[in-house]
Amino acid sequence: MRREGSPRRGVGVVFFRELFDHLTSVRMLVLELLVVLFGAVVVYFAAEQIRNTTAEDPFLFLRLFAPPGQSLLSFVTVLSILIPLIAIGLGFDAINGEYNRRTLSRILSQPIYRDALLFGKFLAGLATLSICLITLWLMVIGFGLLRLGIPPSTEEMGRMLVFLLVSIAYAGVWLSLAMLFSVLFRSTATAALSALGLWLFLALLWPALAQVVGEAISPSDIRFTMIGIPTPDTVAWQQGLARISPGTLYGEAVVAMLNPEAQSLTNLLAQFQGRVLGAPLPLDQSILSAWPQIVSLIAGMILLFVVGYIAFQRQEVRA
Amino acid sequence: MSDTVIEARDLTKRYGRATAVDGISFDIARGEIFGLLGPNGAGKTTTILMMLGLTEITSGTVRVLGHDPVREPLQVKRMVGYLPDTVGFYDHMTAVDNLRYTAGLIGIPVADRAARITSALDRVGLSDAARKHVGNFSRGMRQRLGLAEILMKDVSVAILDEPTSGLDPQATNELLEMIRWLKREGVAVLLSSHLLERVQSVCDRVALFHSGKIALIGTVPELAKQVLGGGYHVEVEADGTGLAEKLAAVPGVRNVEATAPGHFRLLAEGDVRPQAAAAVVGAGGQLRRLSVENPSLDAIYSRYFESQPRSEGEMHAA
Structure with missing residues (x-):
């Protein structure tokens, strides 16, 4: 059965209202301040470190985002923690908030489809997140220009740009998830707590749990353990499981983009191609090596949105 | 259209x-x-x-x-x-x-x-x-x-x-x-x-x-x-003897109910207030109040469902 009219009718109206709402809300201001505060501190220390130690480094600018030596408080780490927080903060009351304010049935009795409401809200959330991330990104680069006194190379710009896009996709995953919960739970508090709970679980517990579960599914082979290297099957399982968490995917993609020397993902590939281990990868190769992670993030975002969409279509407008 | x-x-x-x-x-x-x-x-x-x-x-x-x-x-x-x-x-x-x-x-x-x-x-x-x-x-x-x-x-x-x-x-x-x-x-x-x-x-x-x-x-x-018996309820308050019979004799009145001493409730086919007044006065009674009840939805509703105790639909919905 074909529906009459376009499902996109009204998307623009919803989009602009929601965007305006987000950008002027106190909630957004608080979240934004949080990120700027954390980001400023971390980037400042990174810059100091770079100024003090670096002699010759072709990727100086990238160190601003991800300082060498796996410092715990890098800008990237801060982002990977705060992006889910902002995304959940923007999305957790998208639909159930309308329901609780009793505006949902009034809005849906206007000549638009439910699609427009959900899609408009999602796009507005994503646009808000993008605006935040782009602003932050520009601020860090601006700070770097002032503090380090050298412009980034073209390749560095490319890498930072891809990093930005990956960050937006990562934010989209959490936004989709938060909106899904806002459809599933009638209480905004339940939706927020569930989303935050899942985020904490995936960020803190899952990486360790994935190791254990991977070991259980495919136990280490004694022959590999004897010579002190991990069993490939076990590692494959552990990695695969760990990648269920969007945080893991994001981390891997970011490492590939910001640490050109890091080749943990593509050791084998690099050797097959006869490349020298430890030498930095060119940009296109870095993108190629992070491609599965990037695609997975985008696919995860779409998948979660679709699940929320289906649930919303089937939902009764009233209790 | x-x-x-x-x-x-x-x-x-x-x-x-x-x-x-x-x-x-x-x-x-x-x-x-x-x-x-x-x-x-x-x-x-x-x-x-x-x-x-x-x-x-x-x-x-x-x-x-x-x-x-x-x-x-x-x-x-x-x-x-x-x-x-x-x-x-x-x-x-x-x-x-x-x-x-x-x-x-x-x-x-x-x-x-x-x-x-x-x-x-x-x-x-x-x-x-x-x-x-x-x-x-x-x-x-x-x-x-x-x-x-x-x-x-x-x-x-x-x-x-x-x-x-x-x-x-x-x-x-x-x-x-x-x-x-x-x-x-x-x-x-x-x-x-x-x-x-x-x-x-x-x-x-x-x-x-x-x-x-x-x-x-x-x-x-x-x-x-349909529900209230197609009639008007006329309330009469009057003192006098044998008023119930007189009121029952008024044309169009189907039933007279003495709800209290001196209180009568008439079920009539039309608004019989003038005739009822005349009947009371004719019998030498003292008329104190005369009113006709507008049919109210509440009355209709409650009367209707009183008369049909526990319909089938109600059983299903319970």
């Missing part, structure tokens, strides 16, 4: 095994005020949502201005204004901004928006509060803002779900007056309520809901005739 704006046939809605609306049929004509009346949970809101295409129809059909809300929801929603039960607005926005958002969703041309919003707010008496945040609005003001939205939309059918619930008597009267005004503008109004007495005065026709079925449908006098 025909005069029927809403046409429901065997409309049924089931949630799992529970039947919320059970095979109801009715027609609503242009410029008519039609009341869906019944207790909470009788299926009124579900019926309304089905007409708007906001919930799926299990079986049966409904046509709103000739359109099927299932297949052409946008067409239907374009011509129907809906005021939900306890309507909500965005509290942090002003009344005008709320309406402006809806105007965008409706697709009112940008050039017309301001004028239509202003005149709608004027009409419901909210022009003074136009720039105030809706968060500070009273319940009555919210209901009026909801009506303003319908006026702005310029619809042919207005569906109002429990428009008067939770309003004080004055706000109720104002709202009912606005509903009458809508009727004069040629808008068909469908309103639901569980307060039978309140809305009785505005409704041209009513449908009494009970356990998902329409128990009775028609104008209030018609229903009274």
Whole structure:
């Protein structure tokens, strides 16, 4: 059965209202301040470190985002923690908030489809997140220009740009998830707590749990353990499981983009191609090596949105 | 175009095994005020949502201005204004901004928006509060803002779900007056309520809901005739001897009931007050009070369901 009219009718109206709402809300201001505060501190220390130690480094600018030596408080780490927080903060009351304010049935009795409401809200959330991330990104680069006194190379710009896009996709995953919960739970508090709970679980517990579960599914082979290297099957399982968490995917993609020397993902590939281990990868190769992670993030975002969409279509407008 | 704006046939809605609306049929004509009346949970809101295409129809059909809300929801929603039960607005926005958002969703041309919003707010008496945040609005003001939205939309059918619930008597009267005004503008109004007495005065026709079925449908006098024995109840208070016999002898009186000493309740075919007065006076009695009871929906409703203890539908719904 074909529906009459376009499902996109009204998307623009919803989009602009929601965007305006987000950008002027106190909630957004608080979240934004949080990120700027954390980001400023971390980037400042990174810059100091770079100024003090670096002699010759072709990727100086990238160190601003991800300082060498796996410092715990890098800008990237801060982002990977705060992006889910902002995304959940923007999305957790998208639909159930309308329901609780009793505006949902009034809005849906206007000549638009439910699609427009959900899609408009999602796009507005994503646009808000993008605006935040782009602003932050520009601020860090601006700070770097002032503090380090050298412009980034073209390749560095490319890498930072891809990093930005990956960050937006990562934010989209959490936004989709938060909106899904806002459809599933009638209480905004339940939706927020569930989303935050899942985020904490995936960020803190899952990486360790994935190791254990991977070991259980495919136990280490004694022959590999004897010579002190991990069993490939076990590692494959552990990695695969760990990648269920969007945080893991994001981390891997970011490492590939910001640490050109890091080749943990593509050791084998690099050797097959006869490349020298430890030498930095060119940009296109870095993108190629992070491609599965990037695609997975985008696919995860779409998948979660679709699940929320289906649930919303089937939902009764009233209790 | 025909005069029927809403046409429901065997409309049924089931949630799992529970039947919320059970095979109801009715027609609503242009410029008519039609009341869906019944207790909470009788299926009124579900019926309304089905007409708007906001919930799926299990079986049966409904046509709103000739359109099927299932297949052409946008067409239907374009011509129907809906005021939900306890309507909500965005509290942090002003009344005008709320309406402006809806105007965008409706697709009112940008050039017309301001004028239509202003005149709608004027009409419901909210022009003074136009720039105030809706968060500070009273319940009555919210209901009026909801009506303003319908006026702005310029619809042919207005569906109002429990428009008067939770309003004080004055706000109720104002709202009912606005509903009458809508009727004069040629808008068909469908309103639901569980307060039978309140809305009785505005409704041209009513449908009494009970356990998902329409128990009775028609104008209030018609229903009274059907349920209350087609008669007028005349109350007589008079002192005198042998008055009961005299009153029973009045032409048109079917039954006389002495409810208390000196209190008589007549069931008559018409308004027999003059004749009853003459009878009392003729018998040398002293007439102290004489009144005729207007048929009330409450009476009709309770009488109807008293006379049909535990209908089948009720059993299913329980």
